[in-house]
Amino acid sequence: MRARDLLTDFPTVALDTPIRETARLMAELDLAGLIVLDDDGLPHSVLPGTQVLALAVPGYCQDDPALARVVDEAHADRFLDDVGDRTVRDALPPRPRELPVTDPDATILEVAALMARTRSPLVAVVEDDRYLGAITLTVLFDRVTGA
Amino acid sequence: MRARDLLTDFPTVALDTPIRETARLMAELDLAGLIVLDDDGLPHSVLPGTQVLALAVPGYCQDDPALARVVDEAHADRFLDDVGDRTVRDALPPRPRELPVTDPDATILEVAALMARTRSPLVAVVEDDRYLGAITLTVLFDRVTGA
Numbered sequence: 001m002r003a004r005d006l007l008t009d010f011p012t013v014a015l016d017t018p019i020r021e022t023a024r025l026m027a028e029l030d031l032a033g034l035i036v037l038d039d040d041g042l043p044h045s046v047l048p049g050t051q052v053l054a055l056a057v058p059g060y061c062q063d064d065p066a067l068a069r070v071v072d073e074a075h076a077d078r079f080l081d082d083v084g085d086r087t088v089r090d091a092l093p094p095r096p097r098e099l100p101v102t103d104p105d106a107t108i109l110e111v112a113a114l115m116a117r118t119r120s121p122l123v124a125v126v127e128d129d130r131y132l133g134a135i136t137l138t139v140l141f142d143r144v145t146g147a
Numbered sequence: 148m149r150a151r152d153l154l155t156d157f158p159t160v161a162l163d164t165p166i167r168e169t170a171r172l173m174a175e176l177d178l179a180g181l182i183v184l185d186d187d188g189l190p191h192s193v194l195p196g197t198q199v200l201a202l203a204v205p206g207y208c209q210d211d212p213a214l215a216r217v218v219d220e221a222h223a224d225r226f227l228d229d230v231g232d233r234t235v236r237d238a239l240p241p242r243p244r245e246l247p248v249t250d251p252d253a254t255i256l257e258v259a260a261l262m263a264r265t266r267s268p269l270v271a272v273v274e275d276d277r278y279l280g281a282i283t284l285t286v287l288f289d290r291v292t293g294a
Contacts, residue, residue, distance in 0.1 A: 057260045121197055
């Protein structure tokens, strides 16, 4: 089995995609993170959904989540409005989480080693400077367990 | 909206669940991690799928994933066999990833603040020393974006 046999058409966003749109995508696709492509269409990093929250949730609530309970419920339900028109670029941390990249000929053991080393449940596959898709941890487990 | 309105019946494993079984569960349920309950049935930690790989993939491959390519493909495909009968307890790192816990009355902003603070896309909900389920980041986004 090679990386090309495990590929999925994993969804991506651009650096200037609005944050609200990434939250909608994550909800619709049931994904806790998305792959960010740079301006050349190559994998840049992963945007974890928790980073979207880090941008939207007021700092004093993050410092002490119990303080969040004093915000009235109607306002609390709309907290995501506070991201305004900010984009993926604004949400990425200074040192974005590493997105391992491999080529379509990598063996399944090589992909597993990359995931283990980087603690990333996602590996992007690139060939000839083109993003082909990604391999997810669950697809990899599906193949090695015969589930 | 309160935590009780966002609850899902998130699957759990025990400390002595065999690692092979957790990999099968993750594949079947399409989840990159599972909640580990302790012997009292209370949330203990999260077992990330990448930690299962860290246990199964030989150390020299993790140090240099390119070395994994020299292992012949037939053997590479069966790397998970190497976990033998080891259990969740063996796979957890010395300091397991924090699993935030809240109560059913927490507001959605409080849950979001917990996820942002701990960088966890999962919050366990406990009442009267009983695990009720968990709130996932994607369910939270679903509610706040109206997706």
